[in-house]
Amino acid sequence: MNKKLLLADGTEFYGQAFGAMEDAFGQVIFVTSMTGYQELLTDPALLGYLVVMTYPLIGNYGINRDDYEALQPYLSGFIVREHAKDPCNFRMNKNLEDYLKKMKVPGLFGVDTRQLTRHIRQHGSMKAAILEAEVCKKEGLARIDEYCYENNPLALTSTKNIYQIPASGKRVVLIDYGTKSSIIRSFSDRGYHLTVVPYDTSAADVLELNPDAVVLAGGAGDPNHFTGAIENVKEMMGKVPLFGISMGQYLLALAAGAKVVPMKYGHHGSAPVKELASGKILMTAQNHHYSVCADSLTGTGLEITHISVNDHNVQGIRHTKAKALAVQFQPESSADGATVFTAFQQMLAD
Numbered sequence: 003m004n005k006k007l008l009l010a011d012g013t014e015f016y017g018q019a020f021g022a023m024e025d026a027f028g029q030v031i032f033v034t035s036m037t038g039y040q041e042l043l044t045d046p047a048l049l050g051y052l053v054v055m056t057y058p059l060i061g062n063y064g065i066n067r068d069d070y071e072a073l074q075p076y077l078s079g080f081i082v083r084e085h086a087k088d089p090c091n092f093r094m095n096k097n098l099e100d101y102l103k104k105m106k107v108p109g110l111f112g113v114d115t116r117q118l119t120r121h122i123r124q125h126g127s128m129k130a131a132i133l134e135a136e137v138c139k140k141e142g143l144a145r146i147d148e149y150c151y152e153n154n155p156l157a158l159t160s161t162k163n164i165y166q167i168p169a170s171g172k173r174v175v176l177i178d179y180g181t182k183s184s185i186i187r188s189f190s191d192r193g194y195h196l197t198v199v200p201y202d203t204s205a206a207d208v209l210e211l212n213p214d215a216v217v218l219a220g221g222a223g224d225p226n227h228f229t230g231a232i233e234n235v236k237e238m239m240g241k242v243p244l245f246g247i248s249m250g251q252y253l254l255a256l257a258a259g260a261k262v263v264p265m266k267y268g269h270h271g272s273a274p275v276k277e278l279a280s281g282k283i284l285m286t287a288q289n290h291h292y293s294v295c296a297d298s299l300t301g302t303g304l305e306i307t308h309i310s311v312n313d314h315n316v317q318g319i320r321h322t323k324a325k326a327l328a329v330q331f332q333p334e335s336s337a338d339g340a341t342v343f344t345a346f347q348q349m350l351a352d
Contacts, residue, residue: 003018003019003023003134004016004017004018004019004134004135004136005017005018005019005110005132005133005134005135006110006132006133006134006135006137007030007052007081007110007113007118007130007131007132008130008131008133008137008139008142008143008146009030009121009128009129009130010128010129010130010143010146010147011125011128012139012143013121014139015113015114015117015118016112016113016135017081017110017111017112017113018110018111018112019108019109019110019132020085020099020102020109020110020111021080021098021099021101021102021103021107021108021109022102022103022105022106022107022108022109023108024106024108025108025131025132025133025134026052026078026079026107026108026131026132027052027078027129027130027131027132027145027146027149028050028051028052028077028078028079028129028130028131028149029050029051029052029127029128029129029130029151029291030051030052030054030081030122030127030128030129030130031051031052031053031054031122031127031267031268031270031291032053032054032055032056032115032118032119032122032123032267032270033053033054033055033056033270033271033289034056034057034270034271034272035055035057035270035271035272035287036057037057037063038069038287038335039055039060039061039098040065040066040069040070041069041070041071041182041184041335042077042289043075043077043080043101043107044070044071044072044073044074044075044076045071045072045076045077045182045289046071046072046076046159046180046181046182046220046221046222047076047159047180047182047220047221047222047248047249047289047290048076048077048222048289049076049077049152049155049158049159049180049222049223050076050077050078050151050152050155050222050223051077051078052077052078052079052080052081052130052131052132053077053079053080053081053270054081054082054113054115054118054119054122055080055081055082055083055115056115056116056119056271058082058083058084058115059083059084059085059086060082060083060084060085060086060098061082061085061086061087061089061097061098061099062086062089062090063089063090063091063093063094064086064089064090064091064093064094064095064096064097064098065094065095065096065097065098065100065101066091066093066094066095067093067095068093070183071182071183071184072159072182072183074105075105075107076158076159076180076222077107078107078108079107079108079109079110079132080102080107080108080109080110081109081110081111081113081115081118081132082109082110082111082113082115083111083112083113083114083115083116084111084112085098085099085109085111086098087099108132110132122267123266123267126266126267127266127267127268127291129146129147129149130146131145131146131149133145151223152223155180155221155222155223156179156180156201156202156221156222156223156228156231157201157202158180159179159180159220159221159222160178160179160180160181160200160201160202160220161178161181161198161199161200162200163200164197164198164199164200164203165197165198166195166196166197166198167186167190167195167196167198168195169190169193169194169195169196170193170195171192171193171194171195172194172195172214172215172350173194173195173197173211173212173213173214174189174194174195174196174197174213174214174215174216174217175197175198175199175208175211175213175215175216175217176189176196176197176198176199176216176217176219177199177200177201177203177208177216177217177218177219177231177234178198178199178200178201178219178220179201179218179219179220179221179231179249179250179253180201180220180221180222180249181198181219181220182219182220182332182334184334184335185219185220185247185332185334186198187334188333188334188343189217192343192347197211197213199211201221201231202230202231203234204234205233205234205235205237205238206237208234208238208242209238209241209242213242214242214243214350215242215243215244215245215346215349215350216238216242216243216244216245217244217245217246217247217250218235218244218245218246218247218249218250218253218254218328219246219247219248219249219250220247220248220249220250221248221249221250221252222249224264224292225249225252225253225256225262225292226256226262228253231253232253232256232257233257235253235254235256235257236257236258239254239257239258239321239324239326240323240324242325243325243326243349243350244324244325244326244327244328245326245327245328245346245349246326246327246328246329247328247329247332247333247334248289248290248329248330248331248332250328251294251318251319251328251329251330252292252294254304254319254321254326254328255294255298255299255302255304255319255328258302258303258304258321259298259301259302260294260295260298260299260302260304261294261295261298262292262293262294262295263292263293263295264291264292264293265290265291265292265293265315268290268291268292269288269289269290269310269315269330270288270289270290270291271287271288271289272285272286272287272288272336273285273286273288273310273311273312273331274286274310274311274312275308275309275310275311275317275318275331276308276309276310276311277307277308277318277341278306278307278308278309279307282341283311284308284331284336284338284339284341285336285338286317286331286332286333286335286336286338286339287331287332287335287336287339288330288331288332289332290330293315293316293330294316294319294330295316296314296316299316299319303321303322303323303324304319304320304321304322305319305320305321305322306318306319307319307320307327307329308329308330308331315330316330317329317330317331318330318331318342325349325352327345327346327349329342
């Protein structure tokens with residue numbers, strides 16, 4: 003079926019439908035990862051996004067049972083240059099198109115993703131839709147304008163119930179704002195006794211569990227709207243060690259009085275990050291569309307620990323008085339990220 007991607011500024015990109023045949027609406031972004039499409043498809047942080055893959059061939063190793071970050075996909079649509087119809091890998095149990103069909107995720111292939119990516123870089127991320135090619139531009143733009151983002155994304159991506167992963171190490175409570183399974187595994191594999199709680203668990207209830215530390219992880223949406231979560235973090239700060247990952251960095255910064263602002267097109271994929279204390283360059287996995295404003299950190303008690311090499315985006319912060327640190331990148335997704343877990347361990351030991 004002939005379909006197109008229509009952007010809110012009226013630009014059109016034509017291609018062929020694969021996966022689910024439904025129309026799709028969301029905010030269009032591009033991801034620069036060469037691999038890891040299965041993890042991206044099931045990353046709760048991509049709730050409501052139309053994801054463009056810059057690497058030209060996607061799906062060549064299929065879908066397997068081990069690489070899910072969640073039990074379902076959260077993105078609105080998937081856009082590629084070419085999808086592999088006959089993948090080959092000893093771990094695969096289905097191909098990409100069959101997975102998208104089963105999970106009702108619309109896909110679009112045959113798109114000039116290079117040109118589309120350059121357009122997003124120049125004009126910024128924006129609302130868009132995957133529609134039938136025959137839909138007139140005026141009608142399509144009207145439908146895009148009517149589309150509203152999810153009001154409470156945390157409720158859709160967070161666990162509904164408290165659960166534990168027992169171990170003999172320090173007791174850690176992880177507040178699930180849409181946490182990936184790989185983050186949970188990272189703490190469990192390091193021997194922490196993990197208690198995972200829903201996003202709206204009160205600070206009092208978290209502290210009642212008497213944790214050695216609290217982890218703030220995952221999450222989709224505009225963090226400035228999550229006033230309840232911000233107040234909870236503010237109440238816990240100074241009472242228990244805090245470690246923020248991705249959304250957790252936003253919440254920690256906002257709780258301390260800093261500002262978080264939207265980025266032009268975000269960071270989605272691999273990117274180099276400088277660790278200021280050592281001067282080392284870390285290769286990191288990133289998936290965020292907002293940024294802590296560096297100029298707003300004055301007087302908050304927060305200092306920058308990591309910055310993006312490419313654009314000096316704030317990638318890590320630490321509180322100078324309370325035991326609290328956070329990173330914007332995803333430390334569980336790269337070997338260099340292990341340094342962050344070491345810093346967390348040292349914070350607990352101090």
